[in-house]
Structures are given as C-alpha cells and as structure tokens.
Amino acid sequence: MSAGPEEIARALERLSGGGVVAFPTETVYGLGADALSGAAVRRVFELKGRPSNNPLIVHVSGAEMAREMVVAAWPAEAEELARAFWPGPLTLVLPKAGGIPDEVTCGGPTVGVRCPDHAVTLTLLDVFGRPLVGPSANPSGGVSPTRAEHVAASFSEEQVLVLDGGACRGGIESTVLWLAGGPVRILRPGLATAEEIEGVLGVQVGRAGGGARVEGEVLASPGMLERHYAPSARAVRLSESEMPELLARLAERSAPVVVLACGEVEVPRPHVVIGMPGDAAGFAARLYDALRTADAGGPSMIAVVLPEAARGKGLWAAVEDRVRRATTAWDGEA
Ligand code: TXA
Numbered sequence: 266m267s268a269g270p271e272e273i274a275r276a277l278e279r280l281s282g283g284g285v286v287a288f289p290t291e292t293v294y295g296l297g298a299d300a301l302s303g304a305a306v307r308r309v310f311e312l313k314g315r316p317s318n319n320p321l322i323v324h325v326s327g328a329e330m331a332r333e334m335v336v337a338a339w340p341a342e343a344e345e346l347a348r349a350f351w352p353g354p355l356t357l358v359l360p361k362a363g364g365i366p367d368e369v370t371c372g373g374p375t376v377g378v379r380c381p382d383h384a385v386t387l388t389l390l391d392v393f394g395r396p397l398v399g400p401s402a403n404p405s406g407g408v409s410p411t412r413a414e415h416v417a418a419s420f421s422e423e424q425v426l427v428l429d430g431g432a433c434r435g436g437i438e439s440t441v442l443w444l445a446g447g448p449v450r451i452l453r454p455g456l457a458t459a460e461e462i463e464g465v466l467g468v469q470v471g472r473a474g475g476g477a478r479v480e481g482e483v484l485a486s487p488g489m490l491e492r493h494y495a496p497s498a499r500a501v502r503l504s505e506s507e508m509p510e511l512l513a514r515l516a517e518r519s520a521p522v523v524v525l526a527c528g529e530v531e532v533p534r535p536h537v538v539i540g541m542p543g544d545a546a547g548f549a550a551r552l553y554d555a556l557r558t559a560d561a562g563g564p565s566m567i568a569v570v571l572p573e574a575a576r577g578k579g580l581w582a583a584v585e586d587r588v589r590r591a592t593t594a595w596d597g598e599a
Pocket residue numbers: 290292293294295296319320321322354356358370373375376377381399400401402437438439440441452453485486487488489
C-alpha cells in the first residue's frame with residue numbers, strides 16, 4: 266500500500282522542520298531532506314554515518330526545478346538527456362547553483378541531480394516545491410533498501426519518517442553521468458545503460474573504471490569505493506562454470522551457505538538457494554532484497570553466482586558492478 270495524502274502531509278511537516286523522510290523511487294529508497302538547508306543535510310550525513318567527502322544527489326520534480334534551484338549551467342546534452350530519461354534513473358553531474366549549500370556537494374563545485382520516477386515522491390517534490398537530497402536510505406556502506414521495511418529496520422520512526430511506496434521496480438541505483446565539462450563519462454554505472462545514453466547523445470561516453478579512481482583523479486564518485494553495498498556475512502562471487510566445484514564443497518560442509526543463482530540449482534542441507542531471474546533487469550530488481558534475506562539467516566557465507574550472459578554489456582554492467590562491490594572473488598573455500 267502506497268503512502269496517501271495523509272502520510273505525504275506528515276512528511277512535508279517533517280521536511281519543513283528540517284527533519285528526514287525516506288522516499289520511494291524506481292531505483293532504491295532515498296533518505297530525503299531539504300537540499301537548500303545545510304542543517305537538514307548535515308542530519309542526513311549523521312544518520313547514515315556517511316564520510317564527509319561523499320556528495321549527495323539532489324532530487325527534483327523535473328528539469329525546471331533543476332534549472333531554477335540546483336544547477337548553474339544547463340548544456341544542450343542535459344536538456345536532451347532529461348527529455349529522454351526523466352523521470353528516471355539518470356543522475357546528471359553539473360556545475361552547482363549558488364543556493365545549494367556546501368554540505369550537499371562536500372564543498373565541490375558540481376552537483377548530481379535527478380528526477381525520480383515514483384508517483385509518491387513526485388507528489389512530495391511538487392508540493393514541497395524545493396529539491397530534496399536523497400542518498401540511498403541505508404547506513405553508509407551497507408545494502409541499499411528496496412522496500413519500506415528495509416529502511417525501518419535501520420532507522421527509528423523518530424529519526425526517519427518512511428513513506429511506503431512498495432518494492433522498488435529497478436532495484437539498483439541510478440547511473441551517475443559527468444556533464445560538468447570535458448568528455449561525458451559514466452562515474453557510476455546504473456539502471457540507465459551506456460548504450461541508451463549513447464543512443465540519445467549520438468556520441469560514445471566514457472565508462473567508469475573498475476576501481477575508486479578514474480585516471481588518477483581523487484574519488485571522482487566516492488560511491489565507487491571498492492567495498493560498498495555489502496551484507497554482513499562473508500559474501501563471495503563466482504561464475505556459473507565454478508558451480509560444480511562449489512556444490513562439491515557444500516556437500517562436505519555443515520555450516521550453512523546461501524547461494525544466489527539463476528535456474529534450477531539444488532544444494533544439500535543445511536544450505537539454501539535463493540532463485541534469481543536470468544535477465545539483467547530481473548536480477549537487478551531482486552539483488553539487494555535477496556542479499557538482505559540471505560544475510561538475515563546469519564549464514565556462514567553468501568555465494569552469488571553470476572550468469573555467463575552478456576558480460577559487461579547493457580544493464581549487466583551495473584549488476585556486475587554492484588555484485589563486485591558487495592563480494593570478494595571466491596577462493597575455492599566454503
Ligand atoms: O538511484 C539513486 O541514485 C539513489 C536514489 C535514492 O535516487 N540515490 C543514491 O544516492 O544512490 P547515493 O548517495 O547512495 O549515491 C550517490 C552517488 C555516489 O556515488 C556519489 O559519490 C555520487 O553519486 N555523486 C553525488 N554527487 C556527485 C558529484 N557532484 N560528483 C560526482 N559524484 C557525485
């Protein structure tokens with residue numbers, strides 16, 4: 266059941282008082298506060314335990330709000346991309362407007378901005394009439410929330426008022442795209458694919474490197490830190506070709522392992538399989554919820570099996586990125 270007018274009214278009251286609200290989006294839940302208030306934004310950093318060098322994304326009701334309150338420049342590429350993707354999972358990094366407090370951008374000259382595709386949050390933004398910061402609504406470094414219950418498990422109602430918008434359709438975060446000068450490039454892969462962005466712009470865009478640094482720069486997008494999106498149990502990743510070896514290990518092992526895998530996989534007790542969809546969109550939508558479910562049982566290990574499908578292409582690029590950050594490569598031990 267999605268939040269109605271009464272819940273939205275309570276959320277507005279919270280936001281106007283400088284408080285924090287969790288809002289649903291098509292990607293993951295966000296931790297919302299008035300993006301024009303430095304004090305409200307500081308509260309979000311405190312609640313998440315977020316490092317003070319990791320800037321927040323600003324959420325807007327549309328391109329008009331972005332241009333009026335958030336950014337200082339709106340190049341032709343921004344207009345084309347906003348028309349094609351908004352509301353939707355594409356965050357544009359642009360020079361910031363004077364009214365955006367330093368707390369949002371960690372003192373930097375650029376700001377990430379996007380218009381989320383969820384009716385509850387679009388209504389909230391419209392009525393509030395101001396942009397909202399919105400990092401994923403999890404304690405820093407943990408698995409992003411894709412359901413209202415996930416947020417409520419991390420924060421008390423006093424700390425964060427949660428607007429329930431059901432399960433997030435996309436399941437992983439937006440794509441963060443550098444548009445603040447020089448070549449256009451992806452800082453964080455996400456639900457909007459490089460191929461789709463290139464289709465709109467008609468030029469090739471740079472892809473995020475595997476590590477936290479892009480060509481020697483300091484933390485171009487600090488959310489690209491190597492360990493991120495991680496469950497608390499030891500989590501490993503392996504490919505489908507390593508499955509027989511894993512199954513052999515599990516047969517000898519009594520401490521429970523949860524395996525996230527596509528297709529028909531059977532494991533001996535006490536191990537458990539969580540079935541994953543074989544397509545990238547389905548896998549993305551299930552990933553964080555499955556990691557949380559796996560973690561909740563307190564297993565000795567979580568094993569994520571990536572399908573041999575189109576590696577690094579389309580949406581798999583973002584799915585593989587998240588799995589890589591949530592896990593370490595399997596070393597053959599179970
Ligand atoms: O899908 C999403 O983007 C979700 C929903 C709630 O909108 N939000 C989200 O926020 O994932 P967060 O804070 O968890 O991740 C924001 C990412 C981080 O990697 C951050 O470093 C990067 O965006 N970022 C934000 N502002 C930036 C800037 N000015 N320059 C470069 N990277 C920036």
